[in-house]
Amino acid sequence: MLKRLYWVKFISLIAALGEAWCGSLKGIADGVVLVVGTGMGGGIISQGKLLKGHHLSAGEFSFVRTNNEYADSVDYLLGMKGSSSVLSKTVAKAKGLPADSMTGEKVFKLIEEGDHTVQAIFQEYCRNIATQIINLQTILDPEKFVIGGGISANPLLVITIKEELEKLYLDSILNFVRADIEQSKLGNEANLLGAIYNYKQTYHLE
Numbered sequence: 001m002l003k004r005l006y007w008v009k010f011i012s013l014i015a016a017l018g019e020a021w022c023g024s025l026k027g028i029a030d031g032v033v034l035v036v037g038t039g040m041g042g043g044i045i046s047q048g049k050l051l052k053g054h055h056l057s058a059g060e061f062s063f064v065r066t067n068n069e070y071a072d073s074v075d076y077l078l079g080m081k082g083s084s085s086v087l088s089k090t091v092a093k094a095k096g097l098p099a100d101s102m103t104g105e106k107v108f109k110l111i112e113e114g115d116h117t118v119q120a121i122f123q124e125y126c127r128n129i130a131t132q133i134i135n136l137q138t139i140l141d142p143e144k145f146v147i148g149g150g151i152s153a154n155p156l157l158v159i160t161i162k163e164e165l166e167k168l169y170l171d172s173i174l175n176f177v178r179a180d181i182e183q184s185k186l187g188n189e190a191n192l193l194g195a196i197y198n199y200k201q202t203y204h205l206e
Contacts, residue, residue: 011035011191013059015148015184016043017050018194023186024146032142033184034061034129036149036157039079044140064132081128084151090125091118104151111156123160130164137179148184158183 016025016033025031029048035041042059044051051058062079070076080086084104091110092102094117110118133145147158162181169176184190199205 011037012041013043013050014194014198015041015186015190016045016059016194017197018186018190018192019043019146019148019184020045020048020050021197022193023190024182024184025144028143030140030142031144031146032059032136032140033146033148033190034082034133036082036084036129036147036151038083038085040064040082040129040132041149044142046140061132061136064135066128066132078128078132082125082132084149087122087125087151090121094118094121104154108154108156123164126157126160127164127168130161130168133161133165133179133181134168134176137177141177143180145179145181146184147181148187148190150188152184153187155183 012033012035015035019025019033020028020031025033025045028045031045033043033045035043039062042061044059053059061082062077064078065071065076066078066081067073067076074080088102088104088107089099091107092099095102095110107118107122111122136142136145147161151157158181165179165181169178186193
């Protein structure tokens, strides 16, 4: 599982470059890309450049702890709480189905059909992501968050994250700087375009 999370990290960095070059972060000096997939990958654009960090691990959102009481548990890492595959398995368990029988498409179909159990699971899933977006907004103060990854192709993901964010803001007496969230314009092509952009930068190509 940890190897898979590291792979998500690499893909997410490339996706962030793609979004900054010709996607939802084009022209944005400070932004964050969250790639929702088998983990929670990310990339941080700071002052127009990819933020790498001293140990080259900036944007490693999968390893963010989400629970103080169980801080040493892999189950409470953001890469697990925000994983689309974990979402599918949680829904399958709630419906009494085999873990590998549920897909993201089936989850959204159940939500759209009005399945209250699946709707509640999905809302909690999006609330977990929304909570961490508030934390990241507080720490990094980006102009915009971009939500990517395969599951983000369905607009319901970003819509629900926004709804859960709004609930958190309304329920708090603190004056948050409200996060601006947008669905990725590039989708899965962000990785490919980011790789091209990285190549052009490396070899100083126009």
